[in-house]
Amino acid sequence: LPSGWTLEGAADFNANGNPDYVLFNPSTRQTAIWYLNGPAFASGAFGPTLPAGYSLVFP
Incomplete structure (x- = not known):
């Protein structure tokens, strides 16, 4: 991963x-x-860039 980035989840987005x-x-x-x-x-x-106070939630 590039520096500063984290892996948050995985799914088959493009099928x-x-x-x-x-x-x-x-x-x-x-x-x-x-x-x-x-x-x-x-x-x-x-x-999107998430606004302050928002969290990325991935099931």
């Missing part, structure tokens, strides 16, 4: 049969998804 990772950077409050192809990184997308 390719492989888990994808939800990442969070607590210092910037930025979220991201890493799409995986098997064990390899395929692509990524930034999600």
Whole structure:
């Protein structure tokens, strides 16, 4: 993982049969998804920046 980012959860967001990772950077409050192809990184997308006082909750 890049410096400052934490792995918060995994799910198959792009329905390719492989888990994808939800990442969070607590210092910037930025979220991201890493799409995986098997064990390899395929692509990524930034999600919303969480407002102060909000938490990232992943089931």
